[in-house]
Amino acid sequence: MTIDVxxxxxxxxxxxxxxxxxxxxxxxxxxxxxxxxxxxDAMEDYYRQFNANVHRGSYQLANxxxxxxxxSRDKVTSFINANSRQEVVFxxxxxxAMNLISNTWxxxxxxxxxxxxxxxxxxxxNIVPWQMLASEKNFEIRWIKIDDNGHLDLSxxxxxIRGAKLLSFAAMSNVLGTFTPVKELTSRAQEMxxxxxxxxxxxxxHTKTDVQDMGIDFLTFTGHKLLGPMGIGVLWGKESLLExxxxxxxxxxxxxxxxxxxxxxxxxxxxxxxxxxMVAEAAGLGAAIDYLSDxxxxxxxxxxxxxxxxxxxCLVSEFGETMSIFGPKNxxxxxxxISFTFDGAHPHDISQVLDEDNICIRAGxxxxxxxxxxxNVGATSRVSMYLYNDRSDIDALVSGLHKVRDLFIx
Amino acid sequence: MASLDDLYKEIILDHYRSPRNQGxxxxxxxxxxxxxxLCGDEVIVFVSLIxxxxxEIKIGGQGCSISQASASMMTEIIKxxxxxxxxxxxxAFKEMMDIYESELSGKETDGTSSSIDLGDLExxxxxxxxxxxxxxxxxxxxTLTQSINEIQNIDDSL
Ligand SMILES: Cc1ncc(COP(=O)(O)O)c(C=O)c1O
Numbered sequence: 001m002t003i004d005v006x007x008x009x010x011x012x013x014x015x016x017x018x019x020x021x022x023x024x025x026x027x028x029x030x031x032x033x034x035x036x037x038x039x040x041d042a043m044e045d046y047y048r049q050f051n052a053n054v055h056r057g058s059y060q061l062a063n064x065x066x067x068x069x070x071x072s073r074d075k076v077t078s079f080i081n082a083n084s085r086q087e088v089v090f091x092x093x094x095x096x097a098m099n100l101i102s103n104t105w106x107x108x109x110x111x112x113x114x115x116x117x118x119x120x121x122x123x124x125x126n127i128v129p130w131q132m133l134a135s136e137k138n139f140e141i142r143w144i145k146i147d148d149n150g151h152l153d154l155s156x157x158x159x160x161i162r163g164a165k166l167l168s169f170a171a172m173s174n175v176l177g178t179f180t181p182v183k184e185l186t187s188r189a190q191e192m193x194x195x196x197x198x199x200x201x202x203x204x205x206h207t208k209t210d211v212q213d214m215g216i217d218f219l220t221f222t223g224h225k226l227l228g229p230m231g232i233g234v235l236w237g238k239e240s241l242l243e244x245x246x247x248x249x250x251x252x253x254x255x256x257x258x259x260x261x262x263x264x265x266x267x268x269x270x271x272x273x274x275x276x277x278m279v280a281e282a283a284g285l286g287a288a289i290d291y292l293s294d295x296x297x298x299x300x301x302x303x304x305x306x307x308x309x310x311x312x313x314c315l316v317s318e319f320g321e322t323m324s325i326f327g328p329k330n331x332x333x334x335x336x337x338i339s340f341t342f343d344g345a346h347p348h349d350i351s352q353v354l355d356e357d358n359i360c361i362r363a364g365x366x367x368x369x370x371x372x373x374x375x376n377v378g379a380t381s382r383v384s385m386y387l388y389n390d391r392s393d394i395d396a397l398v399s400g401l402h403k404v405r406d407l408f409i410x
Numbered sequence: 411m412a413s414l415d416d417l418y419k420e421i422i423l424d425h426y427r428s429p430r431n432q433g434x435x436x437x438x439x440x441x442x443x444x445x446x447x448l449c450g451d452e453v454i455v456f457v458s459l460i461x462x463x464x465x466e467i468k469i470g471g472q473g474c475s476i477s478q479a480s481a482s483m484m485t486e487i488i489k490x491x492x493x494x495x496x497x498x499x500x501x502a503f504k505e506m507m508d509i510y511e512s513e514l515s516g517k518e519t520d521g522t523s524s525s526i527d528l529g530d531l532e533x534x535x536x537x538x539x540x541x542x543x544x545x546x547x548x549x550x551x552x553t554l555t556q557s558i559n560e561i562q563n564i565d566d567s568l
Contacts, residue, residue: 344427348449348474349418350545356414365450370449378472379450407418408475 003303005390009278011036011291012388018358025359025396030174030202030337030384032224035288039227041281042287055253055270056278072286073269079289080219081210081238089235089242090277094201094222095125096169097235100272101197102129102217104245106166108136109195114139115164118193119180120146120374121173124367126199130168144169148376150176150327150334157188167194171203171214175366176327177308177337179203186215195241201225205386206304206335208297217241223281228288232281235272242268248254249274253341263278264298293388300387304336307385311394318398322409326375336385339366342401345408347381353407354400361397416536417543418475425530426475430487433468440561442552443471444553446545451477459561463492469550476534476543481550483531491556500551502526506535519543 009015012034017024026034052062054069070085077085091097106129110116110379116130120143134141142160145153150173161167167189171182186196197218200209205226211219218241223232237245247265251274256264262370265271292300308331315323315338317321322343328334347363354361360384365372372378383397435441435456444453451473458466467489469481484503488496506528537547 034537055496134423346474346478348451349476351541352540353414369450378452407414408423 002306003299003387005303005388008160008295008388009390013037013040015388022358025357025393027383027385027393027397028360028362029386029389030225030382031362032230033205033227033316033386034388035227035229035284036291038291039229039284039287042283043229046280049280053276056134066369067374068286069277069282072282072289075286075289076234079209079293080204080236081212082232083212087236087239087242089237089272090282091220091233091272092231092278093224093233094199094220095153095233097222098125098197098199098222099129100235100248101168101220101237102133104248104272105195105218105241106130106133107314108246109165110134110137110139112138112246115142116140116166116168117142117144117145117160117164117189119152119169120371121150121152121170121176121178121180121372122168122368123174123199123201124369125201126168126170126197127370139165143370146176146178146371149329150178152178152180154181154185157185157193159194160204161189161194162315164192164194166197168197169199171198171200172206172335172337173327173368173371174202174203174337175339175368175371175380177334177339178327179207179333179335182214182216190215190217194345202337203212203334205292206297207301211236223285223288226285226288227291228285229281232278232285239268242272243336247271247274251275253277257329295387303387305331307389307391307394308334308336308338311336311383311385311397314394314398315340315401319401319405322405326380338383339380340383341377341380342404343409345404347379348406349408350381350401353404354397356403357396357400359397359400363397416539419533419536421530421533422479425479425502425547429469429478429482431468431482431489432470432526434470435466435468438559439466439468439545442553442557442560444549444556446473446477446549448542448545449474451546451549453481453550453553455550455557457554457557457561459493459558464488464490464496467554473549474543474546476537476546477549480531480534480547481502483529483534484550486555487529487531488554493562496554496558498526499528500555502528503531504548506531507538507548 014034033379050315052065054066076088147153196216198216200221204221219236254274275386324341353364364379439456439458442455450469454470456468467485537543
């Protein structure tokens with residue numbers, strides 16, 4: 001079944017916008033996605049009808065607010081096929097979720113002489129928390145390299161993971177679009193005793209996520225790239241692991257009891273949710289998951305494969321050798337993210353010229369500076385697609401890029 | 411409404427395509443790096459200061475058309491100038507960026523626009539209509555200021 005993008009676009013008010021009389025062409029969903037009306041309605045509804053603090057009310061309104069928060073947790077639980085709702089922790093975003101892992105699991109398990117393994121594809125959110133902890137605990141950070149096609153180079157994988165305690169990698173690259181071989185990496189690493197975390201910030205919005213099938217120990221993602229609001233993210237972890245970890249932030253909600261002498265922690269998942277949570281954002285995330293599930297993650301993925309194929313073909317046939325496209329050539333091995341550089345025009349200038357026609361793409365290092373060094377570029381242009389994009393958006397991009405070429409490459 | 415022609419004047423594109431004074435200088439020339447964290451642009455300014463005069467200036471690094479063109483034009487106007495002349499030019503350039511910025515935001519200016527002729531650099535005036543690009547235009551200049559300060563600090567400590 002194919003999805004009806006014309007109908008879908010109608011659900012996204014921002015996409016109806018015209019700036020200076022021209023329509024908006026939004027191709028920056030890897031940065032943040034747009035939001036359907038149902039997500040906004042869910043958030044507004046919460047404040048209009050249900051607002052009360054959760055988990056502590058002795059009246060109906062508060063119980064309803066609690067039901068909204070916990071109902072969204074149930075939606076996330078089934079969306080990623082977690083074993084139980086205890087395993088689903090709400091955080092501010094993916095970045096906070098990764099800091100949670102490094103500060104709790106990491107702080108308990110990593111010491112002098114240990115090693116962890118990351119990849120050259122990582123977003124700063126899966127690098128800096130580990131570097132911060134490493135400067136304190138003095139463990140080694142090893143890097144899985146990438147090859148010329150933007151795939152992980154696994155030729156020395158066994159050596160890299162030997163003696164290491166953690167493997168932490170992006171399930172999909174936010175720059176190259178590469179899907180990493182999650183199951184293979186996970187099973188090989190777990191055989192050697194490593195704990196495995198997948199940063200699914202780019203993965204979960206675009207393809208079916210099944211944490212049990214992936215076999216990983218931790219998964220993190222962020223709500224705003226998944227049609228949800230900014231301000232909510234998810235940490236999923238195996239229950240036994242989360243059970244064994246110390247709490248992250250301290251305060252209300254995360255305790256069972258507090259005396260002058262000390263405290264005892266709450267049950268999962270609230271043990272990791274200190275303070276008043278983001279209930280409206282949870283309502284929005286729940287609505288986003290409903291929206292995606294109604295359309296179907298497989299349908300979304302298929303649509304993106306088709307669109308990515310089309311985009312790659314257009315870019316190659318229109319610009320040929322003058323454009324360098326990074327990452328896998330085959331759209332089955334990548335998500336709808338295309339990074340490129342254009343001979344003679346800097347990414348910042350490309351975005352500027354495209355902006356004249358309201359074509360939104362990202363220029364820069366995409367919070368992946370180590371990867372930029374590997375690619376030997378200072379910055380790239382990045383086009384990223386979602387379910388509300390279609391071929392007309394790509395056609396607009398191509399004609400915008402012709403203007404860039406005319407201006408910069410006489 | 412600002413238009414791309416204000417930003418990408420022919421002279422700017424010319425400096426971008428064929429940057430002047432590109433390269434490196436060997437020590438004892440002074441080396442100073444500047445970054446624009448927003449877009450990852452990087453400029454390296456090499457300055458050879460002899461008898462208080464900027465004998466040589468070279469630019470390394472990489473960046474967008476605005477940052478590269480601005481750096482290139484800067485080297486042309488700065489080369490051969492004394493430190494105090496260079497400082498006046500830097501001031502005048504910053505002021506040009508500033509005055510337009512304040513006009514855009516409707517703020518009062520003191521109107522003391524300096525009398526220095528900035529030549530080709532005037533072409534960069536259009537950048538102020540694109541506020542996020544001002545940082546691109548001033549990157550090399552801020553790095554040169556830092557460079558001059560560092561050189562003077564080294565001299566002071568001798
Ligand atoms: C792969 C990846 N990981 C983590 C993040 C961080 O997401 P957030 O800023 O919402 O925490 C991003 C977002 O840019 C990402 O692309």
